[in-house]
Amino acid sequence: MNIPEDRRYSKTHEWVKLEGDVATVGISDFAQESLGDVVYVELPESGRQVAAGEAVAVIESVKTASDVYAPLAGEVVEVNESLADEPELVNGDPYGGGWLFRLRVSRPAEFESLLDASAYAKVIEEEE
Amino acid sequence: MKKTPLYDEHLRLGGKVVEFAGWALPVQYTSITKEHLAVREAAGLFDVSHMGEFFVRGKEALEFLRWVALNDAARLKVGRAQYSMLPNDKGGVVDDIYVYRLSEGEYLMVVNAANVSKDWKHLGKLAQGFDVDLVNASDDWALLALQGPRAAETLQVFIDVELSSKRKNSTFTAEFAGLPVRLARTGYTGEDGFEIFCAPEDSSRIWRSLIDAGVTPAGLGARDTLRLEAGFPLYGHELRDDTNPKCTHLSWVIKNKPYYGREAIDAGSCRQRLVGLLLERGIPREGYTVFAEDKEIGMVSSGTQSPVLKRGIALAWLDSPHAEPGEEVMVEIRSRLYPAKVVKTPFVELAKK
Numbered sequence: 001m002n003i004p005e006d007r008r009y010s011k012t013h014e015w016v017k018l019e020g021d022v023a024t025v026g027i028s029d030f031a032q033e034s035l036g037d038v039v040y041v042e043l044p045e046s047g048r049q050v051a052a053g054e055a056v057a058v059i060e061s062v063k064t065a066s067d068v069y070a071p072l073a074g075e076v077v078e079v080n081e082s083l084a085d086e087p088e089l090v091n092g093d094p095y096g097g098g099w100l101f102r103l104r105v106s107r108p109a110e111f112e113s114l115l116d117a118s119a120y121a122k123v124i125e126e127e128e
Numbered sequence: 129m130k131k132t133p134l135y136d137e138h139l140r141l142g143g144k145v146v147e148f149a150g151w152a153l154p155v156q157y158t159s160i161t162k163e164h165l166a167v168r169e170a171a172g173l174f175d176v177s178h179m180g181e182f183f184v185r186g187k188e189a190l191e192f193l194r195w196v197a198l199n200d201a202a203r204l205k206v207g208r209a210q211y212s213m214l215p216n217d218k219g220g221v222v223d224d225i226y227v228y229r230l231s232e233g234e235y236l237m238v239v240n241a242a243n244v245s246k247d248w249k250h251l252g253k254l255a256q257g258f259d260v261d262l263v264n265a266s267d268d269w270a271l272l273a274l275q276g277p278r279a280a281e282t283l284q285v286f287i288d289v290e291l292s293s294k295r296k297n298s299t300f301t302a303e304f305a306g307l308p309v310r311l312a313r314t315g316y317t318g319e320d321g322f323e324i325f326c327a328p329e330d331s332s333r334i335w336r337s338l339i340d341a342g343v344t345p346a347g348l349g350a351r352d353t354l355r356l357e358a359g360f361p362l363y364g365h366e367l368r369d370d371t372n373p374k375c376t377h378l379s380w381v382i383k384n385k386p387y388y389g390r391e392a393i394d395a396g397s398c399r400q401r402l403v404g405l406l407l408e409r410g411i412p413r414e415g416y417t418v419f420a421e422d423k424e425i426g427m428v429s430s431g432t433q434s435p436v437l438k439r440g441i442a443l444a445w446l447d448s449p450h451a452e453p454g455e456e457v458m459v460e461i462r463s464r465l466y467p468a469k470v471v472k473t474p475f476v477e478l479a480k481k
Contacts, residue, residue: 062353
């Protein structure tokens, strides 16, 4: 299972990469693998204020619909428009082209309270 | 969880194993979409060994089947099979089944895995008073389903019987590379294909031969999307103990003859009917509410994104006035309403064989 160390993770399988006060959010390789073929992604609107832990996006695979939670509080500043035509990017490139949305985070320091790669690896182990 | 005789094959092929009706079975090997399209375009192989098999034998085997099932087994010549249902006495369905006539007085009934013990009890009770011998052979057989437009040509290489002479719903014994099998030209995908009954100990050899011949292994996920595109019901979703089969597009199985529970089915009224829904946008799922204007008119019983159409499709129970093809309705998906049209099933064009 691929878990890059250049970012942090939530227990609900989102990853977060922080640059300045802007956090890019996607779902982990483990999450995309569990969901199977992604066929539709419903993204939040830019400008929306979200709380940490709030359901902000939905990923639909052939099998099921799954909520994506905001790992940090902030304002949605950008969403990945290419997922409208290529939702399968979430499967093929979960840590790159399959990113979901960007947040301008209210308290960047909270990034440190998220799981690092090794802590997230343990979360996965428990679920498997 | 029970394991089918092909469990190790699923692991060897990287199948993602999940629990289904008490059985450990692969939901997918690589991707539901890929496996689905392989069945529509070439050939796919499913392990359906979890399904139940009952033999019905004896002097009154036919009379018994005519009494317990909606379709009329009297129409079956030796070597032919039919879709049918077991009614209860409350106007509902105990299970939907396939009945095969193996020889003069011998029938095979294939039932849903989730219903094996329920069906067995139900049939046992009804068998009193009939000169009939019921055998639950569910654990004695492995069952493989080879489905898709290339199923016949792929299977022919291994089989000593000319398959082109066997029509849909035929069943016959044969040898698969020397191993004794029973074949049936039946399936649950809407494609041409064969179901292969064999001894559990032979199943891996047959499975591997077909995989090595280029057939795509396909899991429960694709089985579900394929049957849904074909408009086939899944027991526990479209059909239940309290759904009247005459209110579905499968009402053709009900033949005009005496049968157990007929009064209740005759007396039932179709407040709702089972229909197909096709969406422009949005993916309907089981349990989603269907509206017409502001009024709740029904519920989705199964839904998915069709891998062939790349659009949302569903089977749904709708209030009868809205259950006509062409009706415009709305499906509620995460608090938003998405337009849907009532359509005839199958959702995709299927092979006619």
